[in-house]
Amino acid sequence: MAQTTDAPSPATEQRPSRLGQWNSAVTSYYLLVGAAGLMLVLGLVMVLSSSAVDSLASDDSPYAVFRNQAQYALIGLPLAWVASRMPSRVYQALAWPLLGVGLVAQLLVYTPLGCGKGGNQGWVCVGGFTAQPAEALKLALVVWLGAVLARKQPLFDDWKHAAIPALPVAGGAVGMVLLGHDLGTAIIMLLLVAGALFVAGVPMRIFAAAGMAAAAGVAVLAIGSTNRTSRIMDWFTGDCDVQGGCYQTVHGLQALATGGWAGLGLGQSREKWSYLPEAHNDFIFAIIGEELGLIGTLLVLVLVAVLAFAMFRVIARHRDPFAQIVTGGVAAWIVGQALVNMGVVVGLLPVIGVPLPLVSAGGSALITTLVALGMVVSFARTEPGAAEALATRPSVVRRSLAVIGRTRA
Template structure:
């Protein structure tokens, strides 16, 4: 009898063999993109771009005011920090523009993803072991007169590799080997190298980013809570190790005590927090006026960096502080809007990770400045002085803008 063969029909996402449904190849293969250097020229999300530019311009103006006295002291030029930040902003805008055209699926390539993560990891490790040390923390690499902080690059690489593994392994998330193990290993590696730098604020940020990305990834609840359990167990083991050995991190307890009582040692350990609170309290409702801060005149250390928000409160008052907070809330909401309308799971996770990173840093910085959280040395995105951070942040905005180019958002 002649073989009638198999008649194949397609209906949506299924293939039918003689009316019997057969699943297509698992979507895991679809997540592994070939290296495709493609440029996208469709429209971008204009509200998000406007928000970024407003934060950037506002940030440079307030950083200039906060840094004026320290510029005079350090470089005999009150405009020193502002001029350098402006140069970095121009470079960052150029990078953001270029990255906004580069198809974000370029980062989804296996080689690019792991190479980017590996390079940033070893640069951060090199900085921890051989980099420039300030206040017992080695976080900087100097090349001639230029310097950069590789941990800022590592944050981006961490988000991309997390998003890549989630998009590839998503169909297998019920199996703990494909989610808990790779994510625990990656977070552990990043945490160790950042702890070598004595950069516990970055460890906390990366940990929260990773957990948040796991939460929004669609992972089964049971698997998610297993991952949380693994993270808690790792934290307990590390904490016990440092308690038993008494090595290296005794300053953590000092900062917690300073947080509990900011007036306990105003000429020593609580100097920063005390003067930050003085600056915030002096601003009142409407502030002393732009450029009129008193605490920035060498009373408030790192006024141009970690405590620029305190100067904003002193000069622009409660109203100015609320404006800054609202801008970051709007940034977070629009970033999540781009993520929710992304073309695919990888784009959604990258957009969510970047949004979480910027929003988290912003609100932790504000909490530190107002003594709602122990002093952790977290900078305020777009406002704090720092060339590496600003250029990397604007590059991340370029990635978000490219995701918006390919999303379902009305341009």
């Protein structure tokens, strides 16, 4: 009696393995779009939950802050889509004009149009419109660094080409932000510059010298401010007035501790009832922990990790040095800022006032972050084999219409 073996079906032969799916040319693209989209949706939900009480206390609609954030998202998403379709050569051509516009916009902060908050002079206020030019300057700086460093890469053996003009211009941009006493944003910009320099392959002696100079500058600025010095000392000693310098940190930790494993439930936060300042902004991660528990905070960490993995994958796979350097700067900016924000909330870092990307309330930060990620998505679309793979896949609209047609049939 002849023995028969089960031959694999054609469907089984064509089905890619899980390893093959992770090695797909479009993996970076889908990870970036998926993780950013989920963080944006989570952010909108949590902004509504964390801001409603304070809005009511200000005799405003409970949806006031959420409505503004949703409007900024509706502005940022089309801009991100456009950015995801622009080729690399367009960004390189726009590098110098973008930097010029960013520097001029930052200068407006120090004119009569500028306005301050919490001791920082970092906003432009015209009528009912408020913007933070430093966020746009981040985007302009990372594109400019990519264009300059990519062109200078073959000349890095000479330290002058490795350092000039990148370090003086970047230092000047950071210095303009520091003039407004916004140390938190300046630190994120330094992370951005470090990420771009590292991916570009700048010699370590230049990298180390620039790092020591930046650290010394931050230390001098911190020591020169009584407010910053007290925050740092409170963080080091852990012994400070709960009603003073440790107020936000203590209430942030109380929110996280109260949430437990699964949280109190969406909308059930107690700290947002005017106990925790900036609950919808710098300390929104604490409200996530209180309402969604450890599960919610781990979700945020996983999404940030997915963004980091996708951007590192673009750096490793892309053949264009400009795309690699810009992606490195954007990764250091967004991932670094997220880690700094969460580190502040859990008490690992002193309070320096930076928002959680894509999640915290803030129009300027949301729009520029979406555009920066859209730019990285454009690089992911041009990874080796990605354009061909995306061209063979039907659009979302066509897939949806096909499903509807089969359902009716």
